[in-house]
Amino acid sequence: MTTLATPxxxxxxxxxxxTADDCVVIVRDATSANLRWANNTLTTNGVxxxxxxxxxxxxxxxxxxxxxxxxxxxxxxxxxxxxxxKADAAARASSPAEDAADLVRGAASPxxxxxPVPTDVHVYDxxxxxxxxxxxxxxxxxxxxxxxxxxxxxxxxxxxxxxLRLRHVQPTGHYGCTGKNAAxxxxxxxxxxxxxxxxxxxxxxxxxxxxxxxWGSRRVDLPAGRYDTILPPxxxxxxxxxxxxxxxxxxxxxxxxxxxxxxxxxxxGERLTSPGVHLYSDPAYGGLECAPFVVASSSGNxxxxxxxxLPLARTDWLRDGELTSLLQTRHSAGMTHQPVxxxxxxxxxxxxGGRGSVADLVAGTERGLLLTCLWYIREVDPQSLLLTGLTxxxxxxxxxxxxxxxxxxxxxxxxxxxxxxxxxxxxxxxPSFSREWGDDYFSRTATPALRVPDFNMSSVSQAM
Numbered sequence: 109m110t111t112l113a114t115p116x117x118x119x120x121x122x123x124x125x126x127t128a129d130d131c132v133v134i135v136r137d138a139t140s141a142n143l144r145w146a147n148n149t150l151t152t153n154g155v156x157x158x159x160x161x162x163x164x165x166x167x168x169x170x171x172x173x174x175x176x177x178x179x180x181x182x183x184x185x186x187x188x189x190x191x192x193x194k195a196d197a198a199a200r201a202s203s204p205a206e207d208a209a210d211l212v213r214g215a216a217s218p219x220x221x222x223x224p225v226p227t228d229v230h231v232y233d234x235x236x237x238x239x240x241x242x243x244x245x246x247x248x249x250x251x252x253x254x255x256x257x258x259x260x261x262x263x264x265x266x267x268x269x270x271x272l273r274l275r276h277v278q279p280t281g282h283y284g285c286t287g288k289n290a291a292x293x294x295x296x297x298x299x300x301x302x303x304x305x306x307x308x309x310x311x312x313x314x315x316x317x318x319x320x321x322x323w324g325s326r327r328v329d330l331p332a333g334r335y336d337t338i339l340p341p342x343x344x345x346x347x348x349x350x351x352x353x354x355x356x357x358x359x360x361x362x363x364x365x366x367x368x369x370x371x372x373x374x375x376x377g378e379r380l381t382s383p384g385v386h387l388y389s390d391p392a393y394g395g396l397e398c399a400p401f402v403v404a405s406s407s408g409n410x411x412x413x414x415x416x417x418l419p420l421a422r423t424d425w426l427r428d429g430e431l432t433s434l435l436q437t438r439h440s441a442g443m444t445h446q447p448v449x450x451x452x453x454x455x456x457x458x459x460x461g462g463r464g465s466v467a468d469l470v471a472g473t474e475r476g477l478l479l480t481c482l483w484y485i486r487e488v489d490p491q492s493l494l495l496t497g498l499t500x501x502x503x504x505x506x507x508x509x510x511x512x513x514x515x516x517x518x519x520x521x522x523x524x525x526x527x528x529x530x531x532x533x534x535x536x537x538x539p540s541f542s543r544e545w546g547d548d549y550f551s552r553t554a555t556p557a558l559r560v561p562d563f564n565m566s567s568v569s570q571a572m
Contacts, residue, residue: 112183115224118161121185121266128165128196129173130211134159134403135182137224140260141231148243148253150528155228159183162405164189164413165199166211172204177406182205205414206393207407207439211415214271215401223279224263231259231305242314244288251321253314253453255285258547259305266403272417276399282541282551285310286501287317289324294514296320297480297501299342300361301541301551303395320480323504326513330505330568336476337563338469338506339527341540344457344555347495347524348387349545352455354493355425356410357434361444366493366525367434374434374444381429381528384460389452390422395539396552398453403503410451412437423449426528428460454552462534462556469533469559471509477563478504478511481543482520493523498569518565533559 113121115135116467120131123300137159144152145404161182167174182188235257246253259281266274284299298313298320339347360367360374369375391400402418415437424432433449441448470478485497499517506512535557 112159113185115159115263116183116221117249118185118188118522119265120218122163122188122192123267123269124162125189126165126192126196126269128199130269131192132164132211132266132272132413133161134405134416135159135265136262138262139226139228140258142256142258142294143229143232143236143239144256145239146254148247150239153229157226158161161188161191163188163195164405164416165192165195166199167199169204172448173208174199174202175205175407176202177413179405180310203508205291205407207412207414207437209412209414209438211268211270212272213415215357215417215419216271217275218275220265220273220275222480225261227259227261232286235305235308235310242310245311247316249318250290251318252288252290253285253317254288255283257281257283257305264399264403266401266416268417274401274417276401278398280551281305282546283308283313285313285317285544287314287321289321294321294324295501296324297543299541299543300429301539301546301553314400320502323511324502324514326517328505328513330515332518332565332567334562334564336473336559336561338466338473338476338478339467339537339558339560340479341535341557342455342481342543343479344558345542345546345553346485346544347522347527347539348455348457348555349542349550349553350485350495351493351524352425354487354490355434356440357436357444357446358409358440361440365490366523367431370493374446375431376434376446378431379429380431380525381426382531383429385426385429385528386424386458386460387426388422388456389454390425390456391420391452391454392422393454393456393554396454396456396554398552402450409440410435411439412439414438415450420450420452423452427492432557453550455550456537456553457555458537459534459556462536464535466535466557469557470506470511472533473506473509473559476506477515478506484542485544488521492523495523496521496566497544498571500571506534517569517571519567519569521564521566527558527560530562531558531560
């Protein structure tokens with residue numbers, strides 16, 4: 109039998125056998141546990157474990173430094189050696205990298221020698237029994253529940269020939285449940301992110317779905333148009349993530365984004381939104397903690413393999429409505445003459461004076477719409493960051509400060525940057541979860557609900 113190597117030994121093996129001038133190795137040990145249900149019945153569950161490695165080789169040439177990265181499954185020293193050989197050969201065949209910089213040196217995590225931290229099905233010891241009870245309640249009341257929960261623990265080990273030995277443990281969890289009435293004519297969704305499922309209550313989720321489906325007992329069809337609209341935190345997260353991902357400094361510097369200054373350069377220093385708006389990332393933000401150093405498997409407009417191991421700290425993207433930073437590698441920072449501000453794996457939106465909850469925004473609305481979440485979001489125009497997409501699983505009519513029914517779905521056309529200029533009210537910032545992007549890409553967000561007086565519902569959608 110082949111004995112699995114420890115992640116640390118895989119890193120050391122790669123660094124020992126490389127023939128490149130320098131090498132960075134990223135080993136990820138990941139376990140996940142999930143439950144899936146449909147028609148008020150658990151359908152599947154499982155636990156998965158995998159170890160992957162990325163080897164980045166650097167070759168110095170008379171014209172600069174060439175680099176290449178190769179990734180793959182690697183649970184044995186033979187497997188990681190094969191990745192090193194491929195990366196070394198690819199680097200020697202490559203042209204010099206335009207983002208070349210000195211590699212980070214010497215940083216080490218005090219827990220480098222610690223073993224990976226796994227998850228298992230016991231993370232659902234409290235949630236699963238309550239879910240079974242929720243199935244019974246839903247069946248008795250004529251509701252049908254569909255959903256999925258997933259919990260992952262990924263331990264990352266980053267080492268280099270320049271002395272880096274960094275380790276980070278990242279918990280990532282999310283839950284989502286869709287409820288439908290017996291006739292399958294009404295649909296509602298509740299979801300969120302969690303680090304450990306300790307506070308996730310299946311009965312509370314079912315109770316909220318019951319409440320929302322009851323709102324749909326009255327159906328009102330509305331035409332396309334501009335509506336006073338309340339975006340709950342999940343829908344705000346859907347849109348803010350797009351704004352964050354579009355905030356690359358190099359793309360802005362080259363005149364290709366909403367953050368480009370007319371005539372050249374970036375809009376850093378300009379007021380883009382209403383005063384009191386703060387958009388930032390912080391690896392230490394409570395409940396959204398993420399890696400405090402750069403982990404880059406490849407180079408691109410917003411990432412550079414040369415930056416692996418750079419320390420990360422709180423970065424303000426918007427401060428009091430002013431654009432203060434963009435996603436910067438050391439290479440793009442040299443182009444734009446701005447500080448190095450790499451991408452961070454979380455995002456927080458705060459609005460000064462924001463208070464209360466979605467219910468408080470509803471109570472203050474004479475006539476408007478309350479959304480649940482957005483999906484199928486696509487970029488229409490990068491120069492204004494105009495996005496289009498669809499509403500999903502519940503659009504509700506607000507009349508006289510109360511929810512009085514459900515309405516049809518819409519296609520929307522809006523820019524998240526423009527929304528931050530036009531909104532008229534905000535709730536307190538709370539942990540949120542993007543329905544569109546949270547499952548697979550970006551789950552660590554905290555956002556308020558926003559009320560927008562003229563949200564553009566460009567056409568009616570037939571989607572449920």
